Amino acid sequence: MAAKALMIQGTASDVGKSMICTAFCRIFSDDGLKVVPFKSQNMALNSFVTIDGGEIGRAQGVQAEAARVVATTDMNPILLKPKQDMVSEVIVHGKHFMDMSATSYRNNFVEQAMPIVEQSIHKLQNEYDLIVLEGAGSPAEINLKDRDIANMRMAHATDAAVILVADIERGGMFASIIGTLALLDDSERARVKGIIINKFRGMRELLDDGVEWLEKETGIPVLGIIPYIDINIEAEDSLALSSLRFKKPKQDEFAIDIAMIRLPRISNFTDVDPFFDEPEVGVRLVGNIKELGDPDLLIIPGTKNTMDDLQWLKDEGFETAIHKLVEKGTRIFGICGGFQMLGNALQDPHAVEGDGGSAVGLSLLPVTTIFNKVKKTVQMTGKVSVDVFEKDMELTGYEIHLGKTVIENENCSPFLALSDGRNDGAVTKNGQIIGTYFHGIFNNREFTRKLVNELRFKKGLAPIDQKVKTDAERREAAYQLLAEHVRQNIDLEKVYRMLQTSIQSI
Template identity: 85%
Template sequence: MTAKAIMIQGTASDVGKSMICTAFCRIFSDDGLKVVPFKSQNMALNSFVTMDGGEIGRAQGVQAEAARVIATTDMNPILLKPKQDMVSEVIVHGKHFMDMGAMSYRNNFVQQAMPIVQKSIHKLQDEFEVIVLEGAGSPAEINLKDRDIANMRMAHATDAAVLLVADIDRGGMFASIIGTLALLNDSERARVKGIIINKFRGMRELLDDGIEWLEKETGIPVIGVIPYIDINIEAEDSLALSSLRFKKPKQGEFSIDVAMICLPRISNFTDVDPFFDEPEVGVRLVRNVKELGNPDLLIIPGTKNTIEDLQWLKDEGFEQVIQTLVDKGTRIFGICGGFQILGRSLQDPDAVEGDGRSAEGLSLLPVTTTFNKEKKTVQMTGQIMTNMFDSISLTGYEIHLGKTVIEDDSCSPFLELSDGRYDGAIALNGQVIGTYVHGIFNNREFTRKIVNALRVKKGLTPIDQKVKTDTERREAAYQLLADHVRQNIDMKKVYKMLQTPIQSI
């Protein structure tokens, strides 16, 4: 079969392309079609590990789940993970290819990338009925268009109708649509068959005059106005860190205060998302020492450059403040790079992190990390080794460079993995925990036990209401999103676009 294609492009980053692609994947799947997501080139620090250990953009992993298909690296054959200023790790078909500067990537690699991307597209076209393509940023970046392999070049390659998404919530929506279309050439503009206005708040009727003008001005129908909705689906872009989901609680507003440090090169920050679903829990993003306060739980998340972010923590004065919090009884949880930061030392003999520097960690766990060139990307299952959590079994995924070794018996491994390895470390009777496992809090029983332990410590009654599994929550979120989009978009027009080859128009 040769799959039909629809492509979601945006007037800018963070306008909602990923969410609308996710909705379309579930809508088409609900309608009985074999659908698959695709993004040729993605730049994101939130990534997803496929069943065979490949690393792709988190959004494509989510979209595959919404489409009810198993995620593969063909859905995102090229992933860029910013590592330093103007330097990114280039991941090809889920595996590390090389670190590359921006100019070298633009001048040398982009032409190599097209055959890789085309091979993936052809494979998906043969296996599926519908491809939902996601663009990157804007298709109208004049300085990048000649080497842009994520937007109109993909639309041409798949003969896809393009739906242009604009975010009305940020303001300037009409100008962004008109400006984007003005910067497209004739063949590119001819592919834009519909406009979607996203994140609308207020009375729909007040928008009617503007829509009438926009359709007359552009000759392109507005096929949907999507009201703003806050759905708990993982984000991939660091722009989402400004989301209102990160509460700014007043003192005493929530019984339990969870804080996560916003490292400069933060990655997989969605690890903290499950706490938003816990009753009476406030979740804060902390950017400086003044904001830290006295949280019940402090999370140090993953990072794309552990040594540089460790140095930032020290320069900003976090080191001493975190030690003070430990002395007061705050629970500390480090994930991946955050786990490495909690250790005694970080060794980089092969200059994996940059210039080969070594560094002293925060010394809250008696562990040493040595970075190596081989990246560990794997889905995992394991069992907690401490009876504090009743030996709960956990699932998650690993994405890291380096091996961490416990140096003495003042702590013990946190998990025993199903492949025979041990992971992480736990010390001070469970007050300080480190692990390489991303998605660990998606194990909802485990997260509830953490919350209840914090509540008991503060003299509060444990929460006894039933815990929904993460699968149940994600399925409900996908269905809610799909229903919301279906109700507010003209799907008849979308299906007509799929049936009509653009090249013949």
């Protein structure tokens, strides 16, 4: 028998669809169901690498872990990664397909995508009891509905009951719900079986009259009002960069000040998330040199276009500013594209990053990067291969990059010795400048604590000696906390009744 299906759609982007899906995945798993997440088409800056080297949206990787299943590319068969203005990399079943303009994708690829999506959904339907589908943006975008393969088309294809999520924090929540429902056709609206109001703050009783009116006006029950909660679960949407966690603290508010450059095409920005858990550490996003200040650690993150973002760094004056920080002794850490920028030269003979050509890097590491057409996507383990940190400290992470970076001279050493025999990254002899392709490196909590303590030692501060929880322990606790929070604030019995009633006849 085909799996039951529950779909979470939203009145807009960043209303909390991914988090609600994650919560339901854990709730249903706790209740003994074999549950799996699914999103047919995802546009995300942050991606997840499956065990077999496929690339999917980070949210589906997180949701799979919450559901206690191994993530596969069937859970997100099509991934779009913005690369340039109006151009995205199209990833099909975890592998690079091609770079495509928005117009070309809409006009030429969307209908080709449906057999790919259907193949994945049919496979999941045969293997699981329940599919928790996540929509994309809003299901009521009139200019996109005829080519929308992520919302109501998937609800129809899986006979899914739909829960509509609205974000009360944004304001205009009632209008967003009524407007969304008004723009759906009759068959689409009939699939909406419940409403969840998310990110609520304040006195619950002040919302009662509004909820009563909403249910009477729409005929759809409000299943729950979810109070705002800050849970450390990775985000994938660029809108998360403006969240409370990233609002700029004053540098003197924390013993250790970490700055990350907000590149125009930033990707996998969740690499810095573990620092939020470190005591007395503040993390700032820096969009211009006026905000740069004098951090203890500067992180240059990943990017979907290294060449363009390197030129942006130079145009904005960051190159000179970074060199001045290096002279002061600031530690610099480049990840993926940030690592490539730290080198002497970048060469793009196959024009994989745009028009091709070459560029001079920041010249802080004696390395050269040559871009190639084959993307490296793999989960990896490795050991620190230099004495900058504890020798042989084993790290886990994942690689997502185009290009090979070669060390040019003996002024630096490889940073990691990988389990497959390769070396990764580069580090100067004094350990001040580090570059690596390892995403997720700071999720190795012992490594991160050692790095923080080295920054503290430099400032004459005592080390932090409290026990370090592993990243797996932290994630597991976060999933359980989120699941219990949602379970306590929704009518789960109504959700189960929705799943028991077939709506195929609609």
